[in-house]
Amino acid sequence: MLVIEDLTRQFGANRAVDRVSLALERPAMVGVIGRSGAGKSTLLRMINRLTQPTGGRILFESRDVTALRGAERRAWQAQCAMIFQQFNLVPRLDVVSNVLHGTLNRRGTLAALFSLWPEADIRRAVQILDRLGIAGHASKRAEALSGGQQQRVAIARALMQDPRIILADEPIASLDPMNAATVMDALRRIHEEDGRTVICNLHTLDTARAYCDRIVGMRDGRVVFDGTPEQLTRGVARDIYGADESFSEEATSTSIDRPPAVAALLREAEALG
Numbered sequence: 001m002l003v004i005e006d007l008t009r010q011f012g013a014n015r016a017v018d019r020v021s022l023a024l025e026r027p028a029m030v031g032v033i034g035r036s037g038a039g040k041s042t043l044l045r046m047i048n049r050l051t052q053p054t055g056g057r058i059l060f061e062s063r064d065v066t067a068l069r070g071a072e073r074r075a076w077q078a079q080c081a082m083i084f085q086q087f088n089l090v091p092r093l094d095v096v097s098n099v100l101h102g103t104l105n106r107r108g109t110l111a112a113l114f115s116l117w118p119e120a121d122i123r124r125a126v127q128i129l130d131r132l133g134i135a136g137h138a139s140k141r142a143e144a145l146s147g148g149q150q151q152r153v154a155i156a157r158a159l160m161q162d163p164r165i166i167l168a169d170e171p172i173a174s175l176d177p178m179n180a181a182t183v184m185d186a187l188r189r190i191h192e193e194d195g196r197t198v199i200c201n202l203h204t205l206d207t208a209r210a211y212c213d214r215i216v217g218m219r220d221g222r223v224v225f226d227g228t229p230e231q232l233t234r235g236v237a238r239d240i241y242g243a244d245e246s247f248s249e250e251a252t253s254t255s256i257d258r259p260p261a262v263a264a265l266l267r268e269a270e271a272l273g
């Protein structure tokens with residue numbers, strides 16, 4: 001389905017991503033982990049063609065998307081929608097309009113400027129918000145929502161494009177643990193129920209283990225691990241993070257600042273499945 005071959009990005013003397021190869025045969029939920037500066041964001045941005053590779057290829061269903069230009073590049077970007085740590089919503093705009101901006105790729109700028117959204121699109125936007133549990137906030141300004149709700153609006157905007165792949169660049173890095181869990185649950189459901197591939201950059205090992213079927217570990221621009229959560233042993237994790245014997249998983253864990261009450265709630269939620 002998605003094949004990445006020797007993908008490379010050089011910034012001056014610095015090789016941010018160094019001959020990365022990955023193949024996804026079927027829809028999957030993939031977590032990309034590694035310390036800050038390992039090349040995770042650059043990799044995702046290259047897949048989406050926000051950053052141009054300096055070497056290698058990206059193939060989607062045997063089609064080379066590495067060098068697409070203009071409308072073809074925009075069409076590819078709609079097929080692999082990206083969400084970001086800072087949500088990138090229009091804060092003063094209402095939630096449903098933010099979601100409708102996901103259709104901009106296939107609509108005229110003038111129509112968008114005057115908010116002339118087709119009724120069918122509005123209905124679909126509300127349905128998607130409903131699925132993500134935030135339809136009740138549709139008419140509120142985006143800035144009035146919590147971080148977790150705003151990230152779900154960003155996911156809804158991505159879903160408006162009906163993407164085959166969702167690329168999530170540190171989607172929970174600005175969120176508290178409760179909101180982080182809601183957002184990761186939403187991404188997992190979108191993968192399982194819709195069969196969309198989700199590739200997610202994550203800072204925390206425990207999140208990658210809990211939500212992803214496959215984990216890719218990056219270090220200094222290279223893939224140094226590619227396997228299942230079970231294969232990601234403490235020793236492997238230590239290697240990915242370039243740490244010494246004193247490495248502790250808790251240092252990369254979301255539970256580090258989790259207040260006891262929230263931790264208990266999360267354990268309960270986990271137990272309920």
Ligand SMILES: Nc1ncnc2c1ncn2[C@@H]1O[C@H](COP(=O)(O)OP(=O)(O)OP(=O)(O)O)[C@@H](O)[C@H]1O
Pocket residue numbers: 011014015016034035036037038039040041042043
């Ligand atoms: N636009 C750019 N210009 C120059 N160097 C860049 C640019 N973008 C990224 N880099 C460099 O490329 C390397 C990889 O950065 P990248 O953001 O991909 O890492 P990361 O693993 O996502 O880190 P983080 O977890 O901190 O976001 C870093 O050394 C970074 O400084």
